[in-house]
Amino acid sequence: DTAVSQTPKYLVTQMGNDKSIKCEQNLGHDTMYWYKQDSKKFLKIMFSYNNKELIINETVPNRFSPKSPDKAHLNLHINSLELGDSAVYFCASSQVGRGADTQYFGPGTRLTVL
Amino acid sequence: AQSVSQHNHHVILSEAASLELGCNYSYGGTVNLFWYVQYPGQHLQLLLKYFSGDPLVKGIKGFEAEFIKSKFSFNLRKPSVQWSDTAEYFCAVNARGNNRKLIWGLGTSLAVNP
Numbered sequence: 001d002t003a004v005s006q007t008p009k010y011l012v013t014q015m016g017n018d019k020s021i022k023c024e025q026n027l028g029h030d031t032m033y034w035y036k037q038d039s040k041k042f043l044k045i046m047f048s049y050n051n052k053e054l055i056i057n058e059t060v061p062n063r064f065s066p067k068s069p070d071k072a073h074l075n076l077h078i079n080s081l082e083l084g085d086s087a088v089y090f091c092a093s094s095q096v097g098r099g100a101d102t103q104y105f106g107p108g109t110r111l112t113v114l
Numbered sequence: 115a116q117s118v119s120q121h122n123h124h125v126i127l128s129e130a131a132s133l134e135l136g137c138n139y140s141y142g143g144t145v146n147l148f149w150y151v152q153y154p155g156q157h158l159q160l161l162l163k164y165f166s167g168d169p170l171v172k173g174i175k176g177f178e179a180e181f182i183k184s185k186f187s188f189n190l191r192k193p194s195v196q197w198s199d200t201a202e203y204f205c206a207v208n209a210r211g212n213n214r215k216l217i218w219g220l221g222t223s224l225a226v227n228p
Binding site: 045048101102103104106108 | 146148150152156157158159160163202204208215216218220221223
C-alpha cells in the first residue's frame with residue numbers, strides 16, 4: 001500500500017528524446033509536487049499542483065511540462081532531453097492545512113541522459 | 115527571501131558518538147520546521163517536525179530537535195548514533211500561510227563508522 005509511487009524507477013535515454021515520469025498518491029492529499037535532486041543532493045522544487053491547478057512553477061525550462069489529470073496523479077513530461085537533465089526526480093504530496101503540510105515523498109526516478 | 119542554512123556539510127562519527135546537526139533559517143514570520151532523512155539510494159522520509167507547542171520535538175529512531183525562536187534555529191540531535199544512521203539529513207522550513215512551498219537546506223551527509 002505504497003503512499004506515493006513513481007514510475008519508472010530508472011530511466012536511461014538519449015539526448016533529444018522525450019520522456020515521461022508518472023506519479024500517483026493514495027493518501028487523499030490535495031497537493032502534489034515535483035522536485036529535482038542533482039548529483040550534490042541539492043533539492044529543487046520544480047512544480048506544485050493543488051487540486052489539478054498549477055500553484056508553484058519555479059524557473060524551469062519549458063521543456064518540462066507537468067500534467068495533473070486528477071488530484072491523485074501528477075505526471076512530468078520532458079521534451080528534448082539534455083545532459084543536464086540527468087538527476088533524481090522526486091514526486092511528493094501533502095494536504096494543505098493538515099499537520100503543517102508535511103510532504104510525503106515517492107521513491108524517486110533516476111534519469112540518466114546519454 | 116527565506117533561506118535555510120545547514121552548517122555542517124559532511125559529518126563523520128563513530129558509533130555511540132553524540133550527534134548535533136545545525137539548521138538556521140531566515141524568515142521573520144511564523145514557520146513550520148522539518149527534518150527529513152534520506153538513506154542511501156532511498157527517498158526522503160520525515161524524521162520530525164515542529165509547528166506549535168513544545169519546542170523540543172521528538173522524532174523517529176531516537177532523534178530530537180529543538181526550536182529556538184530567538185536564534186532562528188532548529189538543530190537536530192541524537193545522543194548515540196548507529197551505523198544505520200548513515201544518511202543525508204535535510205532541514206526544511208515553510209512559512210505559515212504559504213504552506214505549500216518548502217525551503218530546503220543543502221543537506222548534511224552523515225557517515226557513521228562501525
